[in-house]
Amino acid sequence: MNRSTVFLISAILTALVSAGLWTIELTGIDLAFGLGGEVESADRPEVAGTVVQASPTTTPASSTTTTTAPTTTTTPPYDGWVDPASSGLPWSELGAVEGLLTFRGNPTRTFHGRNAPTNPTVVWTHEIGCANSPVGGVTKVWCGSGWTGQPAIFQPPEASGADPGTWWRAFGGYDRNVTFLDPLTGEEVYGPYQTGDIIKGSITIDPDGFPLMYTGSRDNSYHVVAIDRPQPTTLWKLNADAVKPVKWNDDWDGSGLVIDDFLFQGGENSRFFIVKLNRGYDGDGLVTVDPEIVFSTESWDSELLAVTSNEQSIENSVAISGNTVFFANSSGLIQGWDIGSIADGGTPERVFRFWAGEDIDASLVIDEEGMIYAGVEYEKGRSRAKELGQVLKLDPSNPDDPLVWSVKANSGIKSGVWATPALHRDIVIIATDDGEILGLDRADGTRRWVIEVPGPTWQSPVVVDDMLIQGDCSGVLRGYDIADTSTQPTELWSQFLGEGCLESTPAVWDGGIYVGSRNGTFYALRD
Ligand SMILES: [Ca+2]
Ligand SMILES: [Ca+2]
Ligand SMILES: [Ca+2]
Ligand SMILES: [Ca+2]
Numbered sequence: 148m149n150r151s152t153v154f155l156i157s158a159i160l161t162a163l164v165s166a167g168l169w170t171i172e173l174t175g176i177d178l179a180f181g182l183g184g185e186v187e188s189a190d191r192p193e194v195a196g197t198v199v200q201a202s203p204t205t206t207p208a209s210s211t212t213t214t215t216a217p218t219t220t221t222t223p224p225y226d227g228w229v230d231p232a233s234s235g236l237p238w239s240e241l242g243a244v245e246g247l248l249t250f251r252g253n254p255t256r257t258f259h260g261r262n263a264p265t266n267p268t269v270v271w272t273h274e275i276g277c278a279n280s281p282v283g284g285v286t287k288v289w290c291g292s293g294w295t296g297q298p299a300i301f302q303p304p305e306a307s308g309a310d311p312g313t314w315w316r317a318f319g320g321y322d323r324n325v326t327f328l329d330p331l332t333g334e335e336v337y338g339p340y341q342t343g344d345i346i347k348g349s350i351t352i353d354p355d356g357f358p359l360m361y362t363g364s365r366d367n368s369y370h371v372v373a374i375d376r377p378q379p380t381t382l383w384k385l386n387a388d389a390v391k392p393v394k395w396n397d398d399w400d401g402s403g404l405v406i407d408d409f410l411f412q413g414g415e416n417s418r419f420f421i422v423k424l425n426r427g428y429d430g431d432g433l434v435t436v437d438p439e440i441v442f443s444t445e446s447w448d449s450e451l452l453a454v455t456s457n458e459q460s461i462e463n464s465v466a467i468s469g470n471t472v473f474f475a476n477s478s479g480l481i482q483g484w485d486i487g488s489i490a491d492g493g494t495p496e497r498v499f500r501f502w503a504g505e506d507i508d509a510s511l512v513i514d515e516e517g518m519i520y521a522g523v524e525y526e527k528g529r530s531r532a533k534e535l536g537q538v539l540k541l542d543p544s545n546p547d548d549p550l551v552w553s554v555k556a557n558s559g560i561k562s563g564v565w566a567t568p569a570l571h572r573d574i575v576i577i578a579t580d581d582g583e584i585l586g587l588d589r590a591d592g593t594r595r596w597v598i599e600v601p602g603p604t605w606q607s608p609v610v611v612d613d614m615l616i617q618g619d620c621s622g623v624l625r626g627y628d629i630a631d632t633s634t635q636p637t638e639l640w641s642q643f644l645g646e647g648c649l650e651s652t653p654a655v656w657d658g659g660i661y662v663g664s665r666n667g668t669f670y671a672l673r674d
Pocket of ligand 4: 508
């Protein structure tokens with residue numbers, strides 16, 4: 148039983164108790180998922196008794212009105228890692244601390260933030276700067292932030308002395324650093340945390356309230372960092388050579404997921420890892436980890452190698468729904484591994500395999516029915532990708548024939564999809580390398596609408612409060628009304644932020660939008 152299960156049980160019990168339908172001693176239930184609370188899988192709360200179906204009650208009809216009391220639904224508590232029904236909800240609904248804590252906010256990569264502004268303008272900027280990072284042995288200067296680069300938003304650790312109620316913004320950038328900013332002024336409030344190379348991915352903040360930050364880098368390591376000391380301090384690094392064999396490269400672009408003290412992460416070394424973090428505190432109250440790699444697998448198999456190449460890296464951010472962790476690799480293999488037994492020392496088993504033909508750097512997103520949406524690149528013109536298309540909906544509960552629908556989204560070699568899909572009501576929104584923003588019917592993939600912007604559009608679409616927020620490669624950020632998913636979106640506002648591609652994904656929180664540009668600057672917009 149994991150935290151989400153505990154959460155759901157407690158929610159149901161609380162509802163029943165408050166409705167007078169259930170009495171129970173709640174003291175036996177350990178709701179230790181708040182700040183500093185570590186949930187050990189061994190500490191499984193036992194709930195005495197069985198949750199019973201409440202009898203629907205009906206208020207006797209008066210002479211003029213009839214009132215039906217709300218019926219209490221007693222959906223059985225979810226018994227597994229991530230309740231699929233949490234798709235689209237804040238991670239805090241599963242017991243995490245509040246915030247936008249990882250790329251796309253939750254384990255199904257479907258939470259985009261809260262409280263969008265209505266007509267925002269730039270209220271402050273912060274210079275990120277530039278750094279060198281060679282590509283193929285050739286020096287290249289990178290500025291600002293790019294794909295995926297989504298800022299995290301979270302309440303700072305108590306040790307920071309920050310005012311209660313403050314929310315920090317933090318992001319990894321091409322200056323090689325994770326930068327921590329004050330939301331009101333854009334001043335650096337902490338750090339920076341320096342890595343040895345540029346950071347492309349999005350950081351993760353510990354969802355259980357441990358003062359820990361997790362970040363990749365092109366410096367070949369995935370970093371676990373304490374943020375409860377005067378300076379951010381590396382506690383542990385997962386090096387790309389930690390487990391062999393590896394293929395392709397040694398960078399870490401994915402945004403790791405942490406659930407119940409396990410870290411799930413894929414690397415450009417073409418391996419997927421599960422790490423038991425063993426988080427805790429030392430005698431001085433400082434956060435500690437004692438990580439242990441409990442599982443690692445190659446992202447490739449012989450069947451895939453026979454039809455692809457050495458490019459097998461995992462650059463997307465792993466997603467979890469139910470008891471399955473899903474990821475894709477640079478040869479287009481989408482796979483799911485059953486993690487149902489790992490808390491008891493079991494070994495994950497591959498339960499899903501689908502070949503999409505070409506590189507998938509976009510993260511897989513998973514809806515409340517457990518359906519997977521994937522955006523696929525089209526770089527090599529492989530016949531499989533040509534036939535299949537670049538936007539896929541897959542049903543992993545039907546592993547022998549999972550393809551629900553697929554849609555072509557390429558204009559030839561070196562096009563396709565790098566941005567992560569966004570789910571919104573009955574549509575899925577896809578941004579393509581060609582600068583098309585597509586609204587597709589989730590049921591059958593039918594195109595509802597298209598918006599054309601200057602591409603390449605690698606910024607993942609963000610949807611908060613029925614507003615689509617999308618940046619383009621000319622430096623313009625726009626908001627669209629998409630409350631009615633059947634009609635062409637109406638542009639609500641647009642802001643030119645400055646020359647430079649808006650490639651990293653914005654964070655939206657409490658009336659503000661926060662986004663970095665390839666031009667070197669980080670922007671905050673508010674009403
Ligand atoms: Ca590297
Ligand atoms: Ca990469
Ligand atoms: Ca790739
Ligand atoms: Ca690629």
